[in-house]
Amino acid sequence: MSENRSKIKTLRQLFLSTLYLSAFTFGGGYVIITLMKQKFVDQLHWIDEDEMLDLVAIAQSSPGPIAVNGAIVLGYKLAGIAGIFCSVLGAVIPPFVILTVISFFYQAFKDSAVIQSLLAGMTCGVSAVIMSVVFDMASGIVKGKDPILIVVMILAFICNYVLKVNVILIILFCVVLGVVLTLIRTRKEAEKS
Amino acid sequence: MIYLQLFLAFLQIGAFSFGGGYAAMPLIQAQVIDRYGWLSMADFTDLVTIAEMTPGPIAINAATFVGNQMAGIPGALCATLGVILPSCLFVSILAYLYNRYRNLxxxxxxxxxxxxxxxxxxxxxxxxxLLSSIFEGGLAGMMTAFRSASASAALASGFRWRHLLLVIAAFFVLRKWKKVNPILVMTGCGIVELICYLI
Structure with missing residues (x-):
C-alpha cells in the first residue's frame, strides 16, 4: 500500500517536473538538458552525474526532440512504462496548449498589420539566429579536418537545396555511409592491435 | 483521411530528425510545404518564428500548429502522437542496448x-x-522578378532592404556578443520593424 503511494508520488513529481521544465525552456534541446541536470541530479537526487551523461548520450543519439527523448529515458528509469507516460505527457502539454491557442488566433493575427510587421521583423532575427547556429556547426566540421565529412556537407547541401533530393533519402544515405565508415575504422583498429 | 496523413507525415519527421532542434526544420519543410502543401512558405516562416518565441521543441510546436490548422484539436493530437512515437520506440531500444553493452x-x-x-x-x-524574409515571395519570387522584362525594376520593388539590414545587424550582434539571448535579438528585430511600420 505504502509502496503504491510512493510510486504515485514519484509519478506525480515526474509529471510536474517535466511539465515545469518544458513550459519554461526557450531555445531548444541543449538548454533543457542543462536544466534537467540541475533539477534531477542536483536538486532531487533522482539520478547521479554519470547516469545523466548516459541519458544525454541516448537522448542525442535518438531521432526526435531531445527534450522528449530525455524525458523518456528519465521516466523509464524512475518508474517504467508509467514513468515514460507521465514524463512525456509533461513535456508535451505546454507546447501543445500554447500552440493550440496561437493557432486558434492565427488567422486574426495574420490580418493584423501590427502583428504582421512584428512577426516579419522577428523572422529577420530568426534567420540571423539560424545562420549563426549553422556558422558555428559548419566551422566545427571544417575544423575537424576530415575530408569525407566536409565533402558530405557540401554534397548534402547541393542535393537538398539545388537538386531538391528528398531529405529522408539524404539522411538514410548518410546512415549507411556512417555504418560502413565505422566498420572500416574498427577493423583497422583491430588489425593494429 | 487527413488524420492519417497528419500522423504519417509527422511520424516521418519524428523518425528522421537526428540532432534535435533545428534538425527537424528541413523535414517539416519537406513534408508540410513540398509534399502536402498544408502551409505556404509565408505560414511556415511564421511558424518557425512562433516556435522560436515559445517554449518547447520545434517539432512538437509544428505538429500542434499544423494539426490544428488542418483538422482542429484531433488533428493536432494525431500529428503530435506521430512525432513522438518514433522517439518512444527508438529511445527504449537504445536504452536497452546501452544498458546491455554500455557502448554506443x-x-x-x-x-x-x-x-x-x-x-x-x-x-x-x-x-x-532568409530569402522569403528579404524578398517578396522568396526564391521563386526572385526568379520571376529576374525573368521579367524590366528585371531591375521588379527586383527593386520586391526587395526589402530594411529586412536585409535587420538580418545583418542581428547576425552581427549574435556573433559579437556570443552570450546574448537569441530571443532578445528576435524581439528587438520585431520591435524595430514595428516602429518602422508605425512611423
Missing part, C-alpha cells in the same frame, strides 16, 4: 557522418526562410 560507438560513428548532412540541410531551410 557504432551509433556515435553514424551520428558523426550524419552531422555534416544535418548542418547542410539546416542551412538550406534557413536560406529559404
Amino acid at each position: 560507438s557504432v551509433m556515435k560513428g553514424v551520428l558523426g557522418t550524419l552531422r555534416p548532412a544535418v548542418v547542410a540541410m539546416i542551412l538550406a531551410a534557413g536560406l529559404s526562410i
Whole structure:
C-alpha cells in the first residue's frame, strides 16, 4: 500500500517536473538538458552525474526532440512504462496548449498589420539566429579536418537545396555511409592491435 | 483521411530528425510545404518564428500548429502522437542496448557522418526562410522578378532592404556578443520593424 503511494508520488513529481521544465525552456534541446541536470541530479537526487551523461548520450543519439527523448529515458528509469507516460505527457502539454491557442488566433493575427510587421521583423532575427547556429556547426566540421565529412556537407547541401533530393533519402544515405565508415575504422583498429 | 496523413507525415519527421532542434526544420519543410502543401512558405516562416518565441521543441510546436490548422484539436493530437512515437520506440531500444553493452560507438560513428548532412540541410531551410524574409515571395519570387522584362525594376520593388539590414545587424550582434539571448535579438528585430511600420 505504502509502496503504491510512493510510486504515485514519484509519478506525480515526474509529471510536474517535466511539465515545469518544458513550459519554461526557450531555445531548444541543449538548454533543457542543462536544466534537467540541475533539477534531477542536483536538486532531487533522482539520478547521479554519470547516469545523466548516459541519458544525454541516448537522448542525442535518438531521432526526435531531445527534450522528449530525455524525458523518456528519465521516466523509464524512475518508474517504467508509467514513468515514460507521465514524463512525456509533461513535456508535451505546454507546447501543445500554447500552440493550440496561437493557432486558434492565427488567422486574426495574420490580418493584423501590427502583428504582421512584428512577426516579419522577428523572422529577420530568426534567420540571423539560424545562420549563426549553422556558422558555428559548419566551422566545427571544417575544423575537424576530415575530408569525407566536409565533402558530405557540401554534397548534402547541393542535393537538398539545388537538386531538391528528398531529405529522408539524404539522411538514410548518410546512415549507411556512417555504418560502413565505422566498420572500416574498427577493423583497422583491430588489425593494429 | 487527413488524420492519417497528419500522423504519417509527422511520424516521418519524428523518425528522421537526428540532432534535435533545428534538425527537424528541413523535414517539416519537406513534408508540410513540398509534399502536402498544408502551409505556404509565408505560414511556415511564421511558424518557425512562433516556435522560436515559445517554449518547447520545434517539432512538437509544428505538429500542434499544423494539426490544428488542418483538422482542429484531433488533428493536432494525431500529428503530435506521430512525432513522438518514433522517439518512444527508438529511445527504449537504445536504452536497452546501452544498458546491455554500455557502448554506443557504432551509433556515435553514424551520428558523426550524419552531422555534416544535418548542418547542410539546416542551412538550406534557413536560406529559404532568409530569402522569403528579404524578398517578396522568396526564391521563386526572385526568379520571376529576374525573368521579367524590366528585371531591375521588379527586383527593386520586391526587395526589402530594411529586412536585409535587420538580418545583418542581428547576425552581427549574435556573433559579437556570443552570450546574448537569441530571443532578445528576435524581439528587438520585431520591435524595430514595428516602429518602422508605425512611423
